[in-house]
Amino acid sequence: MTMWADFRERVILEDDGILVLDKPAGVSVMGERHESDLVRMAAEKGEELFPVHRIDKVTSGVILFAKDLSVHGGLTRQFNKRTVDKAYLAVTTPGGLPPTGRIDLPLSVGRKNRVRIAAPRESIVLKDDTWTVPASAVFDTVSTYPSVTTFTVRSQTAERALLEAVPQTGRRHQIRVHLAWIGHPIVGDPLFEKSPAGRTYLHSWRLSFDHRGERVTVEAPPPPGFA
Template structure:
């Protein structure tokens, strides 16, 4: 537990545990209900992702918090480990997303249409698919540490699309280490961590942080 009062609960979610909707014991909302507590998720992080997750403890608090996410006034920061070669010290990925076969999230344009200009990745408007629903998506990042084998990034999703950071990094050629979406039979966990979250609560700006797991050290 990172923070708790009578309205909110912030947890450091372990990898391999779902926030809600899981049919097994690894569903945090269900586990809380079995312990006699009702929790309302304000946002989601993937089962393979560890770190900060925010819950409301009543519907009144939930409404105010979800509006902050919808208005994009919440600041989110993740840590991710990827392959290092060719990454600038910082960059911005502005690539729309869509949903393809088997409900897989993908870039809403042909891979070969992705353009890099210095530290920015985009696709021309004419290349964006017009036969499916598409969703503007932006992620910025900075390289925190780098070795010959991998890079530790701070990633900042400016939109909140499903699998956004994972898909953005993979499609520019730097998939997250251990990500089962892009790596068959990974040997270890997915090295993506919900690191820091800032939101408004009771008239104050609150910043919460989940410490970086040991596996992320280059």
């Protein structure tokens, strides 16, 4: 059983106000029913952590916590105002993507609380390396959320592509849903792959934020074999 001491060995940066951790895939940040999560494991050892943002259980990499509520508010406001810079690494299938791309597709929440594109799949249009839908195709019967992801291809074959993906907005499951709906799902993603054999190949790679008057950039190298 993984203990909090094991996660303590994965700390990237820490001071008396923040803790940045390289989270392994398969571990929740907080709030998972019937399972231990990072916040709960830390609390059991007398450490109080306040998540500043979330990454999915299946996603590995950089996660930022505040150690004090007086610090937490200023950090979360940066995420709300989109002054934080985030970059992820993702392995998708198949290859054949343009060197750079922009996915400008609104999201909505459908049945069973599943995130989806807020328009019919057949209405998605690719033009000048940008995926969009006409305004007339966007659903008007549910709440919709403008969402943009940009990417750069680091390497690719006919079967796979390694991307650096940047979420310009911070919607739940945004990168996973955007890539899947343009026909390039992330390898091992249980949202779109039945009974995946291995991990989900999405990694929170880099995070930049302001802390105590300085711009801080932290990185978590992808796990061995990720690429």
